[in-house]
Amino acid sequence: MVMNLNPTPEQILKISKGDPEIAAFITALLVQNRQQAEQIARLEIRVKELERKLGQNSNNSSKPPSSGGFDKPAPKSLRGKSGKSSGGQPGHTGHYFELTDHPDHTFISSVSSCACCHRPLADIPAIGAQRRQMIDLIVRMETTEFRAETVCCPDCSHINQADFPDEAPSYRIQYGNNLKAVVSYLNVQQLLPLERLGDFVEALTGHRISEGTIVNMNQALYEKLEAFETQAKAVLRSVPVLHSDETSMRVNGKNHWVHGCTDGQTVHYAVHVKRGKEGMDAAGILPGYRGNLVHDGWMSYFSYAECGHALCNTHHHRELNGIIENDQQQWPEKMIGLLYEIKGAVEQAKADGWNSLMPEHIAYFENRYEQVIRLGHSENPPPPPPPPDAPKKKGRVKQSKAKNLLDRIENRNAVLAFMYDFRIPFTNNEAERIVRMVKLQQKISGTFRSEKGAGVFCRIRSYVATLQRQKLPILEYIRRALEGQPFMPSFRTV
DSSP: OOSSSSSSHHHHHHHHHTOHHHHHHHHHHHHHHHHHHHHHHHHHHHHHHHHHHHHHHHHTSOOGGGGGGGGOOOOOOOTTTOOOOOOOOOTTOOOOOOOOOSSOOOOOOOOOOOOTTTOOOTSSSSSOOOOOOOOOOOOOOOOOOOOOEEEOOOOOOOOEEEOOOSSOOOSOEEEEEEEHHHIIIIIIISSSOHHHHHHHHHHSSOOOHHHHHHHHHHOOOOOOOTTHHHHHHHHHHHHHHEEEEEEEETTTTTEEEEEEEEEESSSEEESOOSSSHHHHHHHTTSTTSEEEEEOOGGGGGGGGSSSSEEEOOHHHHHHHHHHHHHHHHHHHHHHHHHHHHHHEEEEEEEHHHHHSOOHHHHHHHHHHHHHHHHEEEEEEEEOOOOOTOOOOOOOOOOHHOOOOHHHHHTTTHHHHHHOTTTOOOOTTHHHHHHHHHHHHHHHHOOOOOOOHHHHHHHHHHHHHHHHTTTTHHHHHEEEHTTTTTTHHHHOOOO
């Protein structure tokens, strides 16, 4: 017998045999039962959310490894095992130093006597020599003095003052560009805090540089890099594939956001108090961009409708792992397998010299993709409609993590953008790499004292990160920038 838990008032009156007190009691019990059922359902959802949060780590969610505390999961690569042994692979030539024909110093060891008969050999010419070389570092402060002579004309008694050369300092004494380049490099690229940087220079040279002087050196370099930043932003607005990501930064004790963009060769950072579209607009790259934007799915990126969108599948892999571990659903594992199968097909096609997959292969993968999406919907059905007399709630109905991810990856064109256009990569690792260094800087040095200081760091970091990706000597090009000749990134169309 099936019991009706939602009887009508007429049915309740019939059950109570016309007794109004019994009918009122039954009605009160039914209301209480409904309220308890709703509370149990809410508590079950809450318990599931808490269990999910306890099970989240850097392997199955977007949480960074640093958030794991002492209970960090064992390192687990999403790439899987390649089957290759560690170290250099067959055919790798290796790297080693060659003897130079122009050493800075040469010391000759002569033979004084014969080791056999003990005859003196000091006057006998050598017939050959074995060579060994040692590479070492010699660091010291060097002072260069510039003198501009003053001469009195013997005919008219006019005092004539010679001009200083262009490379002479503008003040009585100041640091040279080589030292300035080293200091800015160690502070912004190697992320040495100001005090430790002063300690390092003093230990290396015996000369102490104050923290204020280091700040002034960075400020001077920042001003010299204005043209570079303008060019870098113009270049990034023109590239066919652009990677973007953002990360938090503490400035004067308050949370700010660093917005990073790169095409793999040119890098740009910008700091802003807002994470969303306001901060992205202020960075000056995404507004009007018409290429393919690779990102992690943050909704603010989708506000730029003039460009194509490609989502990071490494993010998807981590979140799909979380659903497998916490919800025991089948569709995530099938989706992971399919994504990496498509990735393998794309890589093989590239290796074979193709610019795209065959149309039948694309249709085959699209069909399988839709099958997995349908399986996901079957495992995440919509919630039952509320009772007619239930109060209406404002806003969107809260969904599970699995349903939210399923809704996001229904955007097949964005998820499989790497399959449709071989220029687009499988992941957004390019952008994640550049913002990772910002988090490292914050770990080492903590908060910036002002927005101005954060902006100085971001512009110089943009420059050195660009030099690094273009495999240019960083110290040399910092020195050139200080001389007013910074490296300028070039425009590319492919």
